[in-house]
Amino acid sequence: MKERAWYKCPICNYKLLMINPNKVIEGVYIKCKKCSQEIEIKNTSQNQSQSRQLTG
Numbered sequence: 430m431k432e433r434a435w436y437k438c439p440i441c442n443y444k445l446l447m448i449n450p451n452k453v454i455e456g457v458y459i460k461c462k463k464c465s466q467e468i469e470i471k472n473t474s475q476n477q478s479q480s481r482q483l484t485g
């Protein structure tokens with residue numbers, strides 16, 4: 430299993446940075462060098478293992 434994957438700009442598909450697709454990432458912003466747009470780096474993991482449920 431790969432631990433790194435390219436996070437590409439959703440606008441121009443330029444390779445912005447590498448992320449670990451197994452980790453949840455949110456609230457990280459980067460400015461794309463190619464299209465000069467501010468992109469939010471967001472990865473919501475769908476892995477349910479060891480997820481803690483909040484009760485109450």
Ligand SMILES: [Zn+2]
Pocket residue numbers: 438439440441442443461462463464465466
């Ligand atoms: Zn771009």
